[in-house]
Amino acid sequence: MKQTLYFIPLVLLFTSSCKEKASTTEKPVNHNAEIKEQGRVIEFPNDTATLHFFQVEKIKLENLSAEFTAPAKVAATIIKSEENSSRNLVLFDNPDLTGNYTTFIQHQININQIANVNIKQKRINLERYKDLEHNGAATGKDVLEAQTDLAAEETNLQNEKAAIIEQEAKLKLAGFDPHTLLKAKAGNIWMICDIPESQINKMKMGSTCKVQFSSIPDESFSGKIEDFGNVVDNLTRMVKMRISLPNSNNRFKAGMFAVVSFGVSEGDLLSVPNTSIVTVQGKNYVFVQTSSTQFERREIISGQQINNRIIIFSGLHVGDKVITKGAMQLKGLSFGY
Secondary structure, X not given: OHHHHHXXXXXXXXXXXXXXXXXXXXXXXXXXXXXXXXXXXXXXXXOHHHHHHOEEEEOOXXXXXXXXXXXXXXXXXXXXXXXXXXXXXXXXXXXXXXXXXXXXXXXXXHHHHHHHHHHHHHHHHHHHHHHXXXXXXXXXXXXXXXXXXXXXXXXXXXXXXXXXXXXXXXXXXXXXXXXXXXXXXXXXXXXXXXXXXXXHHHOOOOOEEEEEEOOEEEEEEEEEEEEEOOOOOOOOOEEEEEEEEEOHHHXXXXXXXXXXXXXXXXXXXXXEEHHHOEEEOOEEEEEEEOOOOEEEEEEEEEEEEEOOEEEEEEOOOOOOXXXXXXXXXXXXXXXXX
């Protein structure tokens, strides 16, 4: 009985101690706050402990920069041709592109042959028959046949020009300019990566980028942005970007994978820490301190995240004091949960 009498106070003391300890860990938010304008405005009593719980940041315009990374692939390597010194070989990782490029070259050869040899010769023949007819050495039939031959070659030229458009379009969709391919220098590679259309205006042709290959993880290489594709993918909203890179000692092969990194400047923009934003029913909000005891809910339109900050397009102004700690507690009071 004595043991029981001694044990009860200990239990009570331990329970009381736990309650005191638990009470000290509760979030120091005074729930006697006055909720106004359907939760848009929250007014707290002048309670120092409660008000000091919240932390704010006065937002301003600042230049934001970030590193944008994208997966890439060596789509083509350029090597010297042993058979044709006037044109280098382009080795694609995609056999279909190789076929498109080969057909494109053949059409180019045909066009040059028809335009610069065949048609010129047919025109000379036509003028010769006209002169012979004028001097009585040829008939009107001979002139008509010469005109027909010239018309046939001109038709062939138009057919070749029409046929080359299909191959040209396929190469451009893959990120390659066919005429640039014809002038390709040996000892280089071309990489293709997909970037969001929203990033195009932040990257410039001729800018450098860092390339890290999956097969050579301990080294990084410097590439150059050469061009952007002409088509935005309807589903992914991505645009193809072509990057050139010197291929010393033929280390890089068509089909190799890599990651490309770019330094991207976002310009002078408003931004808040990601801890400031709360989302309710698909809409984003922040809370702004409008006086020493009052907080106001603001709906915002936000952009992309850069490091731990999120760009704000509307809903805030320079100088607003945005809550950076305690936004979740204010969310509960503002929306009633």
